[in-house]
Amino acid sequence: MTAPHARIRPATADDAAGLAALQATCWRQTYAGTVPEHVLADRERTGLEWWQRRLADPGGASTWVATRAGELLGFAVAEAVGPGDVRPLRLRALYVLAQEHGTGLGQALLDTAVGDAPCFLWVAEENPRAHAFYRRNGFEPDGAREIAERWGGVAGVRLVR
Template sequence: MTTARIRPAHAGDAAALHALHTATWREAYADLLPEHVFEARERDGLPAWEHRLTDMAGPSVWLAHRDGEPVGFAWAEAAGTGQVRALELAALYVRASEYGQGTAANLLQLATGDAPCMLWVAQDNPRALAFYRKHGFEADGAARRVDAWGNLAVVRMVR
């Protein structure tokens, strides 16, 4: 199979990225999040995407597509003062049909390069944990729960 094409996202991609974000969350977190979290994301997520893609000072969002269909996205941003790494991978999601195709690895490379980086990942998502370990990340012992995501347990990984 050929690799997905990846390009910088633009303001016209907001609706497609919102739909993709919702779909990838349902695929990745079906057994981890309560339905109301998915419903809230579907209902309220589009304005966040519109803002993210029109904020000239915001991070670059990378959009992967295959045969004209969006299949994945990623972005990294400054982590803020006092964090263990200056760069945080804020999001990296691909459709389940892209698992094992190299799309996520290519998105990770574009979003973070080889920079020291941190990310938060669901504690009960073994596929994601293994993917990040394969790409040099290790859990550093930090953990928290995200109330807005149905009290989801997440762990921090760094490289």
């Protein structure tokens, strides 16, 4: 399933620079006013190196990108975490550009990355759009909450299905 005129494919090492730029834009669109500026700036500074490492050695993770006319529009990262966690599959990230909200692109990425498998993810407590999206897809809070110091003290909640 894809949003109109979008293609979802596995990410390759050649996508590192594009993913770093896309992630920086999505984080600013999503977390401006919530995450301190210095945290966003630091993530932008280190993003390319992080993506180069992630795509060179993904471990148990799969990264998917959504493209249209060669432009990266969104991405999802899912990883097998094994039986010792709350679910064996974790959705580590799912972001789409703000102009793609409501187009079905996020849904297509979710469906591609984790399908309807039992899964968990962490989401910012103060992100009602994400909470509504995941609720529509069967995710519910399980009561776990953490303060992410590396994100400037943003509170996150764990969602499971």
